[in-house]
Amino acid sequence: MTDDDLDRRLRAADPLPDLPALRPDRLDQLLEDTVTSTAPQTHRRPRALLLAGAAAAVVAVGGGALWLTTGDGDPTVLTAQPVGGPAASCAAITPETLAGSDVAFAARVTGVEGGTVTLETTERFAGDVADTVEVVQGDAGDVVDGAPLELQPGTTYLLTADGGTIGSCSGSGADSPELRALFEAAFG
Amino acid sequence: MRTAPDQRRADLERVVRTVVEPVRRYLHRRTDAATADDVLGETLVVLWRRLDYVPADPVPWAIGIARLQLANAERGRHRRGRLALRFGRTEATAVPDPTEPVAGRLDDVAVVRAALGRLRPADAELLRLVTWDELTTGQVAELLGITTNAVAIRLHRARGRLREELGRPGARPDTGQRGEGTP
CATH class of the missing domain: 1.10.1740 (Rna Polymerase Sigma Factor; Chain: A)
Structure with missing residues (x-):
């Protein structure tokens, strides 16, 4: 059986060989809906997280530093530089803003000890990220947007760092369909 | 303006x-x-x-x-x-599979779809992209973020695996045209 024969059989098995084209009025409506679409539902770190879990197992990022380590190599130190003033709030996170990040990855918290959170990288979207990531708790007073990201054991997060910094407005947060859609749109 | x-x-x-x-x-x-x-x-x-x-x-x-x-x-x-x-609700959440063969019809279309379903998902999807969606190897390369050469190699292998599946006992031989099947 030649490739052409095989492809012919495959094409015959197409479940949708004759989908009618979209009606012009429907296409116009679709365009209208698209350009008038509101900002994407941005990931807002849920306030409930601030109260959830044991306090000892909660670490705030934003005024802290991130180490990306391989376990025995010299860690790459990324310092935190909170953006904005005390009253600053985060702008809407978009694929465009995320796409500018140096590193983007998914990681699950495997341990919290002495203010250091250890995460296991589960997925890489951008940049060179080691299998293990350590996040050192910063000074909560340095967090400027009023909504510090908290890393809790067993939870998977989508994280970005830009210019050596996990900013508190970086778009990082717990893995959720909304945030993941933005990550995948940014790095897909 | x-x-x-x-x-x-x-x-x-x-x-x-x-x-x-x-x-x-x-x-x-x-x-x-x-x-x-x-x-x-x-x-x-x-x-x-x-x-x-x-x-x-x-x-x-x-x-x-x-x-x-x-x-x-x-x-x-x-x-x-x-x-x-x-919550014990019974509403159906299953979605009909558009590739599901028409019940009782064992024509070549059903045979090919069944064989496609037995392939690794990546192989089957590659074949669908090329034959159903009519993407060129260059477009598939763009879509998957791999080289055109890699697409060609994977496509060659996927076609080989599909041929193997179609050659298995139980898979009907190609009749040369889309048959009507029997109930």
């Missing part, structure tokens, strides 16, 4: 007219009509927001966005399915 927003909208319209049918067909082949419509809308919104990044050939790029949006939609559906079970 055309304002910047007008120009932007015109740019969007030009891109959408190029990609909308390939994206619609891609989606309708892989999910139910309602989900396909929803995901199409979400795909166009992403396209609108990333209009400055549209490549010269926007079709594989747009299908790539649709592919991710569809995966998200499917994940959401699975999650709702679990919740429905937890």
Whole structure:
């Protein structure tokens, strides 16, 4: 059986060989809906997280530093530089803003000890990220947007760092369909 | 004088007219009509927001966005399915598989679909992209983020595996045309 024969059989098995084209009025409506679409539902770190879990197992990022380590190599130190003033709030996170990040990855918290959170990288979207990531708790007073990201054991997060910094407005947060859609749109 | 927003909208319209049918067909082949419509809308919104990044050939790029949006939609559906079970609701959450053969028909179409279903998902999807969605190897390379050469190699292997599946006992030989089958 030649490739052409095989492809012919495959094409015959197409479940949708004759989908009618979209009606012009429907296409116009679709365009209208698209350009008038509101900002994407941005990931807002849920306030409930601030109260959830044991306090000892909660670490705030934003005024802290991130180490990306391989376990025995010299860690790459990324310092935190909170953006904005005390009253600053985060702008809407978009694929465009995320796409500018140096590193983007998914990681699950495997341990919290002495203010250091250890995460296991589960997925890489951008940049060179080691299998293990350590996040050192910063000074909560340095967090400027009023909504510090908290890393809790067993939870998977989508994280970005830009210019050596996990900013508190970086778009990082717990893995959720909304945030993941933005990550995948940014790095897909 | 055309304002910047007008120009932007015109740019969007030009891109959408190029990609909308390939994206619609891609989606309708892989999910139910309602989900396909929803995901199409979400795909166009992403396209609108990333209009400055549209490549010269926007079709594989747009299908790539649709592919991710569809995966998200499917994940959401699975999650709702679990919740429905937890609360003891019995509403159907299963979606008809558009590749499901017509009951009782054992024609070549059914044989090919069954063989396709036994392939590794990546192999089957590659074959669908090339034959059903009519993407070139270059477009598939763009979509999957691999080289054209890698696509050609994977395609060669996928066709080989499909031939093997079609040659297995129980798979009907090709009749040379789309048969009508028997009930």
